Amino acid sequence: MTHARFDRLRPRVLRTAAVAALSTALLAGGGTLPAHAAPADGADRPSAATRPVAQAKVPQAELRTRLAGATDAVGAEAARKAEAQAKARTATGDGGARAAGEDARMRPFIIGGSQTTVGAAPWMVQLAYFNQGTGEGYFCGGSLVAADKVLTAAHCVDGLDWRVHGVALTGATGLYDSAAGTLAGVHRVWKHPKYRAATAQNDIAVVTLDRPVKQKWLRLAATGDSALYKPGTSATAYGWGLTSGRADGQMAAKLRKVSLPMVADGTCDRAMRNVLGRDYFVAGQMVCAGKPASGADRGTTSTCNGDSGGPLVVGGKIAGVVSWGVEGCTAKGAYPVFAKVSSYVAAAQARIDDTDLSYDGRADLLGRTSANKLYQMNSRGRSLAGRSTGAAGWQSVSWGLQVDLDRDGEQDLLYRNSRDGKLYRNYRDRAGRYTTMQVSSVGGGWKSYAVPGDLSGDGWPDLVALDASGNAYLYPGKGNGHFHAKKKVVSAAWKGAKLFGRGDLTNDGKADLLVRDKAGTVWLYRGTGKASAPFAGRIKARSNWKFTALVGNGDMTGDGIADVLARESNGKLWLYPGTGKASSSLFGTRVSLGSGFNQYNLLF
Secondary structure, eight states, X not given: OOOTTOSSOEESOEEOSSOSSOOOOOOOOOOOOOOOOOOOTTOSSOOGGGOOOOOOOOOHHHHHXXXXXXXXHHHHHHHHHHHHHHHHHXXXXXXXXXXXXXXXXXXXXXXXXXXXXXXXXXXXXXXXXEETTXXXXXXXXXXXXXTTEEEEOHHHHTTOOXXXXXXXXXSOSBTTOTTTSEEEOEEEEEEOTXXXXXXXXXXXXXXXXXXXXXXXXXXXXXXXXXXXXXXXXEEEEEEOOBXXXXXXXXXXXXXXXXXXEEEXXXXXXXXXXXXXXXXXXXXXXEEEESOOOOXXXXXXXXXXXXXXXXXXXXXXXXXXXXEEEBTTSOOTTOOOEEEEGGGTHHHHHHHHTOOOTTSSSSOOEEEEETTSEEEXXXXXXSSBOOOOOOEXXXXXXXXXXXXOTTXXXXXXXXXXXXXTOOEEEEEEOTTSOEEEEEOTTSOSOOSEEEEEEXXXXXXXXXXXXXXXXXXXXXXXXXSSSOBOOOEEEEOSOXXXXXXXXXXXXXXXXXXXXXXXXXXXXXXXXXXXXXXXXXXEEEXXXXXXXXXXXXXXXXXXXXXXXXXXXXXXXXXXXXXXXXXXXXXXXXXXXXXXXXXXXXXXXXXX
């Protein structure tokens, strides 16, 4: 395997060599959608005429064609390379006996280890790419981190139009076994903006599928999960990559796994510098696991070509993403190298949680007029697009919030019905139908609500509710629209306050909460990711915020940091872009989104 932009470093992918130089990956966007439908006056379900349009999906026949093309192209390229290398070695007189690992150049496999099943690793994803026009084929692994999100390596998506030529296969133990698994298209790709192909730095990416899949997903290592990286800690890598470092090595027909002990940064740095002749390892961005390779297949356990993008799992979390290693994967003294996930959780989690109404990775706005019509206004980053056609039937809604309670990639609407005082959730079910359910686990009489995200650290969005006495309660989410029993997290300190905000405001990968007190002061409560104490000490973010509406739907600018919208009494709407700084500089210079927003008596 080769990669056009690596000299001695080799990413752990399998791809054909048809394209020598590749441009940056396409960041695909979504189209404008009509607004969600609300329950009609006295009804529990929206009318068919006002349901939103579903995200477009690639037809199954096209996905099967892409998978078949990738299968043939990758297989043919591997055979071609094996033949070429065998001829070269015969010509030099070594008869092809030398192990490929002795050629110490940087490359992305699993050598050694054992066969496993997707039942034991349901989050494993096969990413296959085939460009019929160029004949280029490409294979990578990945991990489901939400129902429609796959964590993989940046070099797996770099310069490739996965939306047009890619396919994801989940639920299959066998390589390319679409009959046993589920095929999905690719809707959008994000790679780390500071990815460097020549040095494999910041080698992490998130692929958004064009539909949710039902397999179990894994959580990412958090910023504070240093114990996962302690040298000697047992980790497990998974993949379908080459099972031999020799030129005639073949990809695994069935999913494989290998146990690898975590390695100290200094140990890895010295070893890889000795093998490669220069310093490629970057502590903090990369991590090693395993034992020094023996110089041949025998005695080596490692990831290899074709395993790129797959996970290194420690304690039920993704601690690393298969990134690079030496060519042949068995060079004496070498280790496999992974992108260190805890260092990238803030950037990656923002893309994992970027669900929005228009499927473009930016949070959008909903507004209800006095005529009881709901309009959708899509974010363009630092402005709003023209509003959609109004959806009728929202007169009985007194409060609303956009959330994705089951993390299926589709926005739910959580709202309170003023007629019965109960909370409801409007969502798309497994059959693609929009339906409404009562959220019976949470009452509708609270003074303020917010769903900042996962505050308890279990991966599911949680709800915070405020009572008239200023007590705040955490309702941990179950991931199905309901919540576990409430737990008091603040005692009589937030009386008359408003709760708002969604997502990571401080760029640490954890959801945060904003609280505006009676005096108009906005306080930032940093999330800890722990249910026992979900908030750290408060930080004063703003004073005199006596706005008539505050909306915190998440990242509206598309930079991965949560933002806030605020409306003045004169109807002007302002965007306060998040900076990621946990201080009075929490927001940057505000941006005007226009006037006339007093026509909406409900913004969310």
